[in-house]
Amino acid sequence: MKLFYSPFHTFIHKSLVAAHEAGLHEQVTLVPTYPFFNNDGEDVSGQYSLAPINPLDKVPTLALDSGQVIFGSQAIIEYFDSQRTEGEPLFPVTGPARFETITRLALSDMMFELTVQMVMEGWYPKEEQHLKTFTWVWPKIERGLAELNAQAEKGWKHFDAGHVGMLQMISYTDFRNAFYGEGDPVHPGFDWRAGHDALAAWYDEASQRPSVTWFFNKDFEGDKSAAFFRTQVNEVLAAQGRDPV
Numbered sequence: 001m002k003l004f005y006s007p008f009h010t011f012i013h014k015s016l017v018a019a020h021e022a023g024l025h026e027q028v029t030l031v032p033t034y035p036f037f038n039n040d041g042e043d044v045s046g047q048y049s050l051a052p053i054n055p056l057d058k059v060p061t062l063a064l065d066s067g068q069v070i071f072g073s074q075a076i077i078e079y080f081d082s083q084r085t086e087g088e089p090l091f092p093v094t095g096p097a098r099f100e101t102i103t104r105l106a107l108s109d110m111m112f113e114l115t116v117q118m119v120m121e122g123w124y125p126k127e128e129q130h131l132k133t134f135t136w137v138w139p140k141i142e143r144g145l146a147e148l149n150a151q152a153e154k155g156w157k158h159f160d161a162g163h164v165g166m167l168q169m170i171s172y173t174d175f176r177n178a179f180y181g182e183g184d185p186v187h188p189g190f191d192w193r194a195g196h197d198a199l200a201a202w203y204d205e206a207s208q209r210p211s212v213t214w215f216f217n218k219d220f221e222g223d224k225s226a227a228f229f230r231t232q233v234n235e236v237l238a239a240q241g242r243d244p245v
């Protein structure tokens, strides 16, 4: 199977964590995919289009050897969890614990996507940015962090899919702060750790899991070229009985 993803090393990818937690990471061919900028900051928009296999043209996208394509990171991590060869399930099977997990995953994912929205708003020249984007997003992020900190104070019994989402969201918050934080019109230099000691302690411990350390803060060593990407997309199309692009 092939996982199309953007290999920024300062980012904890949910799909990679879930693949490793399920014991499947060695069966996954990683295909670097850059929707906007590559690792050198060059604009490579359009050179890595997933549109032929994913109408949303978004990473992450998982393609099975059968040609079936699974996208939406929530669907991808649920797929990995369903195929697990080791460890505890990331999705509790039923009951309140299942819905607590899925809800925490939804909270973290939306906080992540709202942070992406602020990053993209920040790409416009200052005078073209909408202040409202930031003033609308920030209270949600602040309440979300407070909620997750309160949950962390009580503690959790198991590591689950909600935690995978939290790792991604928090690492992206750090990433954004490092690159764009000072330009934020509402919270320049925002420090998510301040006032969230329990959450910070949880993050520091959880980010030591082998499912995180196998890729986090390491440069991707394989082929990152657009040619390799296109070959991989064409293999998916061939498995689907479709013409190459």
Ligand SMILES: N[C@@H](CCC(=O)N[C@@H](CS)C(=O)NCC(=O)O)C(=O)O
Residues within 6 Å of the ligand: 035, 056, 057, 058, 059, 060, 071, 072, 073, 074, 109, 113, 116
């Ligand atoms: N809900 C999606 C969101 C994924 C997402 O936002 N991906 C961004 C990466 S920053 C992307 O591929 N953007 C490219 C685009 O929208 O054209 C998921 O969780 O998989």
